[in-house]
Amino acid sequence: MTVDRTPNRLRTAAISLAGLTAFGLSACGTGVSTPDEPDTAAAEGYPVTVENCGEELVLEAAPTRLVGLSPSQTELLVELGLTDRLVGQAQTDTHPLPEQVQAEVADVPELSDVAPPTREVLLEAEPDFVYSPTTYEFTTEQGFASIEQLAEVGADAYVATGGCPERRSQGTVDDLFTDIENLGTIFALPDRADEMTEEGQSRLTAVEEAIEGAEAPSVAQLYVEGATLMAIGGGIEYDIIARAGGDNVFDPDEAAFSDFFAATITPEEVTSRDPEAIVFSVNDADHEEATRDYLAQTFPDVAAVSEDRLVAVPASDLFPGTLGNIGAVEHIAEGLHPDRF
Incomplete structure (x- = not known):
């Protein structure tokens, strides 16, 4: 078999070839201020910790300024009931959102169309939480903000479990449910996360029974x-x-x-x-x-x-x-x- 494993953006955009690069290089100045600290009431029940790409992500309060770095991630945040916290959506032209979701995010700023937003554009949105399908969206070589650069301005980054470098070749559909559970923990929405998981698993079970x-x-x-x-x-x-x-x-x-x-x-x-x-x-x-x-x-x-x-x-x-x-x-x-x- 002829094999070419050379990574390029075509593959990443077309079939989400994730985990191609490391998490990024050292940070550089941005001139963007750190988001205000949450009030005491917002931090009730925190801190919470979830595992993401082999690292512990600790949040002191529920994020309030969210960016979905692809329509898929934006949709999931909307389905969790977090539309009013979105301050940006990205790669908006890569695929259409369901009509109902499109209507809900009509007023959410579009930070990029066919590629991830540049570092400057993403940081200007002043997010405190960025949700990405892969680690590609954080490669400084491409001009994107690294996870470290986001941390410097008080923003946490979460990568879809199936898009983590060590997981991309072994990922399964169940990784989605890990993300839903983690997001439910991060935003203190366990009941809604459970509902979404139960609905998704029910649909998969229906297919399994149909083709048995x-x-x-x-x-x-x-x-x-x-x-x-x-x-x-x-x-x-x-x-x-x-x-x-x-x-x-x-x-x-x-x-x-x-x-x-x-x-x-x-x-x-x-x-x-x-x-x-x-x-x-x-x-x-x-x-x-x-x-x-x-x-x-x-x-x-x-x-x-x-x-x-x-x-x-x-x-x-x-x-x-x-x-x-x-x-x-x-x-x-x-x-x-x-x-x-």
Whole structure:
């Protein structure tokens, strides 16, 4: 198998390739003042501690000025009931929010559209809590604020569990529930967090029961961008295929995926494995059409293409720490087992 593990922003934006870099370099001056200390009433029941990316995150009070560094994170904060605390949303053009959520955040400032906000823009929003899907959004080499720089102005940073560097290749859908629980603790909203977890687990159980006993078709999970063909062999995406009742033809135990959950491959590699279904992630309608054309032209004799068993999934539903993970399981299961739904 031809393998290219060189990280780039295309992969990060398209299929949320997280954990590519370290947490950032030393801080530099920003000229932004530290947010005011919370009052005594706001700090009742604190401090609280949660584990995030192998480190303890200690909060002395519930954060009041929040930034979601991707629509997925913004949506989760809204669903927790924290809309009135949002002071910024980022990467807003990477995928659309549900209509109801769009309406709720209509007045929340947009800090960036297709890339994370620069250090200056993020710090000007004066957040005290920043929620990110990956560690990429904190790389100083890209001009973003590091976790250390945020700490200097009194802002805590939380990375989706599945987007932590040490977790990205082994992540599962259950990582989402870890995030919900942690956020419930951080914001003193345990009841709402429990409700969201119960609802999500109920949806996953419904899929499991629907496909029980069904034969698992072989599945290749791919991402196509221009002439680049990538296969997914680990991480949350791999777990989503398994929960949807598919048998991924690419495996975490393969050398190509020993260090990273995705790898660039040749078309011949897909042809040789002849998957019965192909699941592919897309950024928008044009990207889906282009990918379908590519698959039809490149793999006319592969079973998945000849039998038209192709399942497109919004790339955003595969991001770490997003409710879309559950929707992806449901959507793919319907595509793989239409007779069960």
